[in-house]
Amino acid sequence: MKKILIIAALLGFSASAYAVEIPEGMGVLPTNVPIPANNPMTKEKIELGKKLYFEPALSKSGQFSCNSCHNLGTWGVDNQQFSIGHKWQRGGRNAPTVLNAAFWSKQFWDGRAPLLEDQAKGPPLNPVEMAMDSEENSIKRLKNAGYEAEFTAVFGKNSVNYNNMAKAIAAFERTLITPNAPFDKFVRGEGDISQAAKRGMKKVADIGCTSCHSGVLFTSNAFSEFQYGKDSGVKSVTGKASDDHVFRVQSWRNVAMTAPYFHDGSAKTLADAVNSMAEIQLGTKLSKADVKDIVAFLETLTGEIPEVTFPVLPRPAGHALNWKE
Amino acid sequence: MKKILIIAALLGFSASAYAVEIPEGMGVLPTNVPIPANNPMTKEKIELGKKLYFEPALSKSGQFSCNSCHNLGTWGVDNQQFSIGHKWQRGGRNAPTVLNAAFWSKQFWDGRAPLLEDQAKGPPLNPVEMAMDSEENSIKRLKNAGYEAEFTAVFGKNSVNYNNMAKAIAAFERTLITPNAPFDKFVRGEGDISQAAKRGMKKVADIGCTSCHSGVLFTSNAFSEFQYGKDSGVKSVTGKASDDHVFRVQSWRNVAMTAPYFHDGSAKTLADAVNSMAEIQLGTKLSKADVKDIVAFLETLTGEIPEVTFPVLPRPAGHALNWKE
Numbered sequence: 139m140k141k142i143l144i145i146a147a148l149l150g151f152s153a154s155a156y157a158v159e160i161p162e163g164m165g166v167l168p169t170n171v172p173i174p175a176n177n178p179m180t181k182e183k184i185e186l187g188k189k190l191y192f193e194p195a196l197s198k199s200g201q202f203s204c205n206s207c208h209n210l211g212t213w214g215v216d217n218q219q220f221s222i223g224h225k226w227q228r229g230g231r232n233a234p235t236v237l238n239a240a241f242w243s244k245q246f247w248d249g250r251a252p253l254l255e256d257q258a259k260g261p262p263l264n265p266v267e268m269a270m271d272s273e274e275n276s277i278k279r280l281k282n283a284g285y286e287a288e289f290t291a292v293f294g295k296n297s298v299n300y301n302n303m304a305k306a307i308a309a310f311e312r313t314l315i316t317p318n319a320p321f322d323k324f325v326r327g328e329g330d331i332s333q334a335a336k337r338g339m340k341k342v343a344d345i346g347c348t349s350c351h352s353g354v355l356f357t358s359n360a361f362s363e364f365q366y367g368k369d370s371g372v373k374s375v376t377g378k379a380s381d382d383h384v385f386r387v388q389s390w391r392n393v394a395m396t397a398p399y400f401h402d403g404s405a406k407t408l409a410d411a412v413n414s415m416a417e418i419q420l421g422t423k424l425s426k427a428d429v430k431d432i433v434a435f436l437e438t439l440t441g442e443i444p445e446v447t448f449p450v451l452p453r454p455a456g457h458a459l460n461w462k463e
Numbered sequence: 464m465k466k467i468l469i470i471a472a473l474l475g476f477s478a479s480a481y482a483v484e485i486p487e488g489m490g491v492l493p494t495n496v497p498i499p500a501n502n503p504m505t506k507e508k509i510e511l512g513k514k515l516y517f518e519p520a521l522s523k524s525g526q527f528s529c530n531s532c533h534n535l536g537t538w539g540v541d542n543q544q545f546s547i548g549h550k551w552q553r554g555g556r557n558a559p560t561v562l563n564a565a566f567w568s569k570q571f572w573d574g575r576a577p578l579l580e581d582q583a584k585g586p587p588l589n590p591v592e593m594a595m596d597s598e599e600n601s602i603k604r605l606k607n608a609g610y611e612a613e614f615t616a617v618f619g620k621n622s623v624n625y626n627n628m629a630k631a632i633a634a635f636e637r638t639l640i641t642p643n644a645p646f647d648k649f650v651r652g653e654g655d656i657s658q659a660a661k662r663g664m665k666k667v668a669d670i671g672c673t674s675c676h677s678g679v680l681f682t683s684n685a686f687s688e689f690q691y692g693k694d695s696g697v698k699s700v701t702g703k704a705s706d707d708h709v710f711r712v713q714s715w716r717n718v719a720m721t722a723p724y725f726h727d728g729s730a731k732t733l734a735d736a737v738n739s740m741a742e743i744q745l746g747t748k749l750s751k752a753d754v755k756d757i758v759a760f761l762e763t764l765t766g767e768i769p770e771v772t773f774p775v776l777p778r779p780a781g782h783a784l785n786w787k788e
Contacts, residue, residue: 194534194537199547210773212776212778216525225551226551394782397781398783408781445773448536448770448771451536453538455765456732456758458732459723
């Protein structure tokens with residue numbers, strides 16, 4: 139069996155040891171994430187970033203951290219339609235997963251952040267999310283909480299600043315890759331997937347889902363018009379009419395675990411999402427059997443969350459926090 | 464040096480290798496927690512309990528878990544005066560740390576829960592905390608989230624129920640013991656503490672703090688009248704006039720990390736707390752130097768939080784949560 143796979147690989151075919159042709163472009167999730175030249179990964183930086191990711195002092199209330207909405211225990215999301223933020227406000231878009239976000243060409247539904255470093259700067263200052271009033275006060279919080287020594291060890295002296303905070307968080311997030319999905323193992327000839335999943339795999343290619351949800355990430359990493367809802371998407375950033383209703387094409391990696399779906403969280407189940415997308419984007423009315431097969435395939439894209447040791451956050455002895463709201 | 468300590472120990476003296484007499488009763492934090500006969504610790508039960516401890520599905524909103532207020536990243540507390548709960552309500556008492564809670568004779572400020580098993584049943588159903596409307600619906604949440612197999616492995620068939628949920632959480636909490644505080648190392652002759660801390664250690668014994676904050680846990684594990692504030696304490700449970708203003712004597716273990724202090728979280732710093740307690744409970748006005756020494760001693764009681772791997776919570780593939788509020 140393995141031999142067939144190896145030969146197929148040598149010949150450049152996309153084929154599995156389990157004797158089904160894998161549609162063009164599909165393949166194993168990469169393990170090497172793109173790393174910006176100005177933010178190399180180090181063990182210490184990743185560790186600092188992890189602490190910041192779980193740091194409630196970065197919210198005005200002292201209650202919310204990155205992990206509150208992008209919970210690593212529940213596949214990098216909170217399963218809410220719109221996340222709960224400061225004083226129980228709700229955001230206007232569904233929180234996307236942090237898992238594998240290191241692979242996306244741009245961050246946020248409207249792509250307004252080119253890099254994870256840019257994205258990480260948003261939520262602490264967003265008034266309906268963590269609601270800090272300024273970068274300065276966020277940094278003051280970190281200094282009071284005792285982060286100075288850790289920043290110094292990673293970035294050098296006097297380095298507790300908002301840019302470095304974001305760099306450390308981004309470095310940690312680049313470790314949040316989910317390998318070894320059943321589909322990946324199948325492609326590598328290490329395990330089989332169900333017949334339903336195989337039919338689904340073929341179906342998504344045949345009807346054109348994979349023209350947007352393409353490649354090993356199951357996203358083109360581009361932005362597409364999404365004829366649904368009132369949110370103007372990228373237009374809300376660029377002001378261009380041609381960007382109206384344009385959104386990031388979300389990856390299918392771990393999609394079975396990140397309900398609800400769409401930028402407005404309006405699709406509660408994967409079947410709902412599949413039905414709607416086929417109809418809205420492709421003008422295709424799927425049979426119940428097709429939807430079942432496609433869902434079975436999407437479920438094979440659930441990988442493994444890397445093991446994360448829960449961080450003990452730096453706090454000086456005798457430290458008293460003084461949350462105001 | 465070690466020899467002196469060993470001889471001292473054999474002779475039954477409380478003495479340190481660092482040649483200062485340790486006040487009677489003080490000593491190393493035990494590692495063996497009391498375990499109820501009907502809830503033996505197993506690796507699988509502890510692991511299940513850890514998941515439940517971090518499980519937001521146990522709150523009506525899907526936002527709060529035990530760890531939201533008793534955050535293991537910040538010494539088992541949230542550093543709030545009163546924790547933020549469902550719909551941004553605030554509780555009426557300061558959230559005590561979960562660390563070492565396995566040693567307390569009773570749980571809650573008013574002691575209304577004899578065991579951790581009883582305590583764990585409270586917050587999910589408390590309308591200002593996690594706000595679930597019933598045990599039944601909490602269990603429904605756990606079943607929907609895919610906990611059935613894990614409960615079966617730990618407790619046997621058809622065992623997803625509120626009692627077992629609490630048992631598993633309690634088993635996990637019994638692992639949250641913080642050994643190796645500088646004071647413990649000092650007592651074991653493995654490290655020194657500052658001269659200020661040594662003066663503070665003597666002072667707390669001399670002026671009578673340790674008649675309540677007694678023994679190796681630095682709590683009598685009993686309840687005392689606390690002449691402060693409007694909260695009636697144990698009386699709110701028993702209705703007895705003699706229980707008015709009676710509260711749990713909190714342990715000093717990790718106290719430097721769990722600001723703010725008292726049942727009403729009104730003391731923001733350890734110095735505030737020391738000053739107030741000396742004055743209110745002992746009728747003693749401490750000098751600034753004494754307060755500094757006592758705080759230095761209390762800071763030696765900060766132990767090590769056990770390493771906790773952040774749990775990936777059970778969720779069936781394709782699971783959609785449907786939070787209502």
